[in-house]
Amino acid sequence: QKEVEQDPGPLSVPEGAIVSxxxxxxxxxxxxxxxxxxxxxxxxxLLMYTYSSGNKEDGRFTAQVDKSSKYISLFIRDxxxxxxxxxxxxxxxxxxxxxxxxxxxxxxxxxx
Amino acid sequence: DVKVTQSSRYLVKRTGEKVFxxxxxxxxxxxxxxxxxxxxxxxxxxxxSYDVKMKEKGDIPEGYSVSREKKERFSLILESASTNQTxxxxxxxxxxxxxxxxxxxxxxxxxxxxxx
Numbered sequence: 001q002k003e004v005e006q007d008p009g010p011l012s013v014p015e016g017a018i019v020s021x022x023x024x025x026x027x028x029x030x031x032x033x034x035x036x037x038x039x040x041x042x043x044x045x046l047l048m049y050t051y052s053s054g055n056k057e058d059g060r061f062t063a064q065v066d067k068s069s070k071y072i073s074l075f076i077r078d079x080x081x082x083x084x085x086x087x088x089x090x091x092x093x094x095x096x097x098x099x100x101x102x103x104x105x106x107x108x109x110x111x112x
Numbered sequence: 113d114v115k116v117t118q119s120s121r122y123l124v125k126r127t128g129e130k131v132f133x134x135x136x137x138x139x140x141x142x143x144x145x146x147x148x149x150x151x152x153x154x155x156x157x158x159x160x161s162y163d164v165k166m167k168e169k170g171d172i173p174e175g176y177s178v179s180r181e182k183k184e185r186f187s188l189i190l191e192s193a194s195t196n197q198t199x200x201x202x203x204x205x206x207x208x209x210x211x212x213x214x215x216x217x218x219x220x221x222x223x224x225x226x227x228x
Contacts, residue, residue, distance in 0.1 A: 034216070036217075042221050044219050046217070102155040104151075104152050
């Protein structure tokens with residue numbers, strides 16, 4: 001079983017839709033939870049970062065962490081064609097980027 | 113703005129060739145990493161380096177080696193390329209030891225390697 005599970009999609013939605021992206025994990029030691037966005041032919045870039053449980057909002061993006069269920073989500077409101085990308089969840093138990101475990105990534109297409 | 117530059121976007125090599133993938137970062141980051149990215153598998157860590165001439169194995173080091181002679185440069189070496197090493201290779205760097213919102217992993221744009 002993988003430490004981090006993420007549905008690879010693809011997920012196709014119309015412009016303006018609310019998008020929900022999710023990951024589950026098995027390691028209860030994870031404390032740092034991240035979402036990276038990767039455009040085609042580009043490297044991943046950090047989109048959202050959450051420490052421990054709770055919600056974090058940044059513009060149209062909301063990240064949620066439920067440690068009791070070992071489940072994290074990224075919500076995108078009023079989705080735009082420019083949101084079309086692969087979204088990777090990532091998590092870490094402690095210090096050091098080398099302990100970051102990535103999900104497989106979900107490909108999202110937002111149709112105009 | 114942090115820049116991580118990978119020297120090649122696309123490479124095609126033959127089985128058995130020795131392959132060098134080069135990565136340079138311009139922000140004086142201590143830690144550098146090599147990942148490979150495959151559909152359905154996500155990013156998997158091959159090797160990382162926390163200082164010049166220092167290296168540590170990641171999750172999938174078999175068939176690879178690395179070199180870090182200067183702080184800004186981290187090279188991935190495929191000693192004898194095989195078809196199962198066909199993949200997207202991503203280099204990343206980070207300041208310090210803590211991955212945080214103010215200090216995330218910074219990735220290059222990747223090298224797509226095809227071994228025939």
